[in-house]
Amino acid sequence: MSENENSTFCSVNYAFHCIGGKYKGRILWYLHEHKILRYGELKRILNGITTKMLTQTLRELEKDNLVSRKAFHEVPPKVEYSLTKAGEELIPSIDALRAWADRRNAEKPIDNLVLLC
């Protein structure tokens, strides 16, 4: 085993810091699918998320430069969210996870209500 183990460990930690949490993965994935989503559209798709969590999560994703926010200063307000380049680069990994989960569920269906959305 190479001796850059320590940085390897940190990488895994860092990656999970970026996409961990209850909604980050799905938000990134939906933004990839739809290219652009408004705040309210995200809220509807995430089905049950509170405004506090949605706003807070989006702010974290912005801070990590995975999501960009574009506000239109008009009435009523309009804000569009989309993936940054760095955010897009995460998609293949998330898609691989999604595909893995799909294969698993096809082989042996998973009946965990917590996982529904």
Add this chain to the structure above:
Amino acid sequence: MSENENSTFCSVNYAFHCIGGKYKGRILWYLHEHKILRYGELKRILNGITTKMLTQTLRELEKDNLVSRKAFHEVPPKVEYSLTKAGEELIPSIDALRAWADRRNAEKPIDNLVLLC
């Protein structure tokens, strides 16, 4: 909520259920790197994890059939952990995340002490 009728299996949610949490990603990664690790070896590598968390996390990974446990009934006890086939199939995704984080850290070093190990 009665909205559960509209709920569907969410692959992204399921994937994060499997590899989320504070140590799951790293445990899977280390087991991939070392092929086989004893309980104490894992504990040392994870550097700071409590026995409670390690045991609990390993049990969850076992339950999800990502990790297999082989106990040797001898004195002193000896228990070996390794990835199952399903666990190995997760590695490419985790490795992609790890690589993404590495590239990111190379471009713009991340200075978050929480993420170090």
Add this chain to the structure above:
DNA sequence: CGGGATCCCTGGCGATACTG
């Protein structure tokens, strides 16, 4: 419409002690 501000509570996680 897109949030902020508050209050509240669960459960994820840590620390410590003990055991076959």
Add this chain to the structure above:
DNA sequence: CAGTATCGCCAGGGATCCCG
């Protein structure tokens, strides 16, 4: 060596109300 068993914290997340 490889765990169990308790106790307890506190941050992640939920519910509700309010605002420009």
